[in-house]
Amino acid sequence: MPKPVHPRASALLPLLLFLLIFLGSGIYYSLSGTDFAFYQIKAPVAILPAIILGLLLAKPSYRENLQTFIDGIGDRNIITMALVFLLAGAFSSVTKAIGGVDATVNMGLSVLPPSLILPGLFVIAAFISTAMGTSMGTIGALVPIALGFAEATGLSIPLAVGAVIGGAMAGDNLSIISDTTIAATRTQGVGMRDKFRLNLIIALPAMLLTLAVLFVVGDAHGAAAVEAYNPWLVLPYLSVLVLALCGLDVMIVLMTGIILSGVTGMLVKPDYALASYGNDIYQGFAGMLEITILSMLIGGLSAIMKQEGGLDWLRERIQALTSRSAGRRSGETGIAGLVSLTNLFVANNTVAIIISGSVAKDLADHYQVDPRRSASLLDIFSCVIQGLIPYGAQILLAGSLAALSPMLLISQVHYCWLLGLMAVLAIAFGLPRLKPTTPAA
Numbered sequence: 001m002p003k004p005v006h007p008r009a010s011a012l013l014p015l016l017l018f019l020l021i022f023l024g025s026g027i028y029y030s031l032s033g034t035d036f037a038f039y040q041i042k043a044p045v046a047i048l049p050a051i052i053l054g055l056l057l058a059k060p061s062y063r064e065n066l067q068t069f070i071d072g073i074g075d076r077n078i079i080t081m082a083l084v085f086l087l088a089g090a091f092s093s094v095t096k097a098i099g100g101v102d103a104t105v106n107m108g109l110s111v112l113p114p115s116l117i118l119p120g121l122f123v124i125a126a127f128i129s130t131a132m133g134t135s136m137g138t139i140g141a142l143v144p145i146a147l148g149f150a151e152a153t154g155l156s157i158p159l160a161v162g163a164v165i166g167g168a169m170a171g172d173n174l175s176i177i178s179d180t181t182i183a184a185t186r187t188q189g190v191g192m193r194d195k196f197r198l199n200l201i202i203a204l205p206a207m208l209l210t211l212a213v214l215f216v217v218g219d220a221h222g223a224a225a226v227e228a229y230n231p232w233l234v235l236p237y238l239s240v241l242v243l244a245l246c247g248l249d250v251m252i253v254l255m256t257g258i259i260l261s262g263v264t265g266m267l268v269k270p271d272y273a274l275a276s277y278g279n280d281i282y283q284g285f286a287g288m289l290e291i292t293i294l295s296m297l298i299g300g301l302s303a304i305m306k307q308e309g310g311l312d313w314l315r316e317r318i319q320a321l322t323s324r325s326a327g328r329r330s331g332e333t334g335i336a337g338l339v340s341l342t343n344l345f346v347a348n349n350t351v352a353i354i355i356s357g358s359v360a361k362d363l364a365d366h367y368q369v370d371p372r373r374s375a376s377l378l379d380i381f382s383c384v385i386q387g388l389i390p391y392g393a394q395i396l397l398a399g400s401l402a403a404l405s406p407m408l409l410i411s412q413v414h415y416c417w418l419l420g421l422m423a424v425l426a427i428a429f430g431l432p433r434l435k436p437t438t439p440a441a
Contacts, residue, residue, distance in 0.1 A: 007310075008309045008313055009313050010057065012310040014050040014057070015305060018047045018049075019345045021046040022047075025046065043351065044293045048297075051069070055069065068300075072300035073297070075299050077186040077299075081183060081186055081354075082296060085291055087254035088133050088177050090258050090281040090285055091240065092137055094277065095132070095257075098233060099265075100234065105124060105141055105142060110229075121167065122164070122166055122167040122207075122415070123211070125164045125167025128141065128171065130174050131171075131238070132237070133176075134172065135394050136394065136397060140397060142167075142168070143161055143164055146163065146164045157402060158402075159217060163412075163414075165398050165409065166210060166413045169386065174203060176250065176253075177253065183295075183378075184357070184376070188364065188371045188372075189371055195375045201432045202380065203419055206418040210414050239257060240254070243256060243257075302355070314338075318363060327367060328369055329430070331363050336423070339382050340385050347389060347393070348392075348393070350382075352385075353382050356378065370434050381420070383419070387416035388410055388417070395410070
């Protein structure tokens with residue numbers, strides 16, 4: 001592979017073209033009144049012109065550039081992420097098909113007194129999202145329930161929906177099997193359990209403050225009916241959560257969850273056969289196809305941009321902006337700003353982490369930032385931005401299900417605002433203090 005050239009801004013043009021196509025199309029369809037405007041042109045399609053531009057702009061020959069692109073796609077971290085994405089999709093698909101989502105929701109709701117409906121919705125959403133590793137699935141399952149509670153008890157609908165979104169983003173940020181955690185830990189070279197522990201220390205105060213806020217603003221006067229549920233269907237979620245927290249490899253955890261879900265479904269539901277099980281696994285694979293393909297293509301494009309000095313130029317610019325107070329705080333501020341800005345453009349927290357990951361790793365190395373902190377900050381700030389932008393998938397989905405304007409929901413997602421505040425304080429005061437550790441491979 002050719003040696004990298006001097007840092008130059010022009011090497012970033014392919015990424016800017018991708019953002020221009022993706023963001024520009026979203027603005028166009030939004031102005032046209034199209035639902036889910038920022039998802040009309042899929043990101044894996046929007047990136048194709050950027051790849052072509054990257055191959056043409058790079059200095060070596062076309063064949064050498066193409067080989068660099070293929071090597072980037074085949075990077076160990078990219079392939080690992082792709083495999084975990086597929087397994088996570090299969091687990092979510094199977095557990096949803098056997099009724100695990102409904103059972104988990106109803107189990108939680110059955111123990112909620114009226115005064116704790118909003119805090120309860122937040123906790124249930126956080127638990128399900130942590131176990132499932134997906135905020136979208138959680139929002140899709142819980143927003144209809146939140147609407148029912150709000151209508152039955154007189155609660156504010158935006159508040160109820162905002163509690164669900166906040167809880168879903170909390171779980172997405174903390175979950176060991178979420179794609180954001182996978183991307184953040186792999187790009188920074190740390191263990192998922194180590195990132196989880198640090199992440200939880202920063203997020204826990206935000207969660208407690210959110211519960212306090214929701215308890216104060218909630219004003220329920222009644223209770224809604226809860227459907228009967230089979231507690232055995234909750235077992236796959238609990239097992240995955242426990243195994244993941246025990247430190248087992250994420251692939252083993254997910255494979256165990258998929259097998260346990262299938263067996264539970266066939267034992268509990270007479271009409272759930274082996275053929276249905278296999279089809280649900282495949283549907284889970286299909287549901288993760290977009291992010292898997294995009295991760296691979298971005299890996300290839302990033303390899304070209306890195307070879308041409310684009311990522312070095314970006315790192316130098318960020319370093320220059322923080323050079324007045326060079327040190328840990330400057331590096332962490334640069335990492336937080338980088339992933340936040342990227343997420344504003346791509347409206348996808350996983351993609352933002354993938355795009356920012358290698359530059360964040362360089363910044364962490366340069367400013368001697370513990371990789372556990374860089375992984376946590378990548379995940380935290382990407383989830384904060386993702387949970388607040390009105391054109392993000394989470395708020396769009398919740399707004400659509402609840403027939404609410406996405407702009408109305410932004411101020412109601414209390415958790416994301418408080419998590420951002422806690423993360424800023426963590427950067428400012430260097431908390432929590434960490435003991436040195438050997439980064440995971």
